[in-house]
Amino acid sequence: MTERTKPEFDAPSTPAPADLVIRDIIEGDGAEAKPGDTVTVHYAGVEFDSGEEFDSSWSRGKTLQAPLLSLVQGWQDGIPGMKVGGRRELIIPPHLAYGPAGGGHFLSGKTLIFIIDLVAVG
Incomplete structure (x- = not known):
């Protein structure tokens, strides 16, 4: 996979949703993540209302590897x-x-927006 750069966030133009919103920006063509997998990701997160970044693996310069079950329910x-x-x-x-x-x-x-690049599963 080509190393991507940290994503830019567009300011939301609608009220915060009550339910999880999933939108593919780029379709992957590798292995598919399944519930319970351990995933390796690059991600950035911002608050929906303020647009303020609260966390980013890009800013730390390293991916996150974790079991899905250890992450927030939305992930x-x-x-x-x-x-x-x-x-x-x-x-x-x-x-x-x-x-x-x-x-x-x-x-x-807070409602949160994440952009996540899936680097590996397994």
Whole structure:
């Protein structure tokens, strides 16, 4: 897979969705991620309302490798079916991310946008 650059985020033009939104930006042609797989990804995340970046593997200069089951529910639901080489946008409402406001995490109560490049599965 060609090494991609950190994605740019477009400002949302609609209200935050109540349900998970999955949009393929680039279709991959490699192995397909399945529920329970360990995935290697490059990703960036911003808050839906402010557009402020809160995390990015590109900024750290290294991918994240983790079992899907250890990640927020929006990733567990949104990455399966994605193929290696693909880039996918996930818009994740609070109940599938870090829970309602006041939940103890600095992102609790926030809708999040991630752009994820699937580098490997297995």
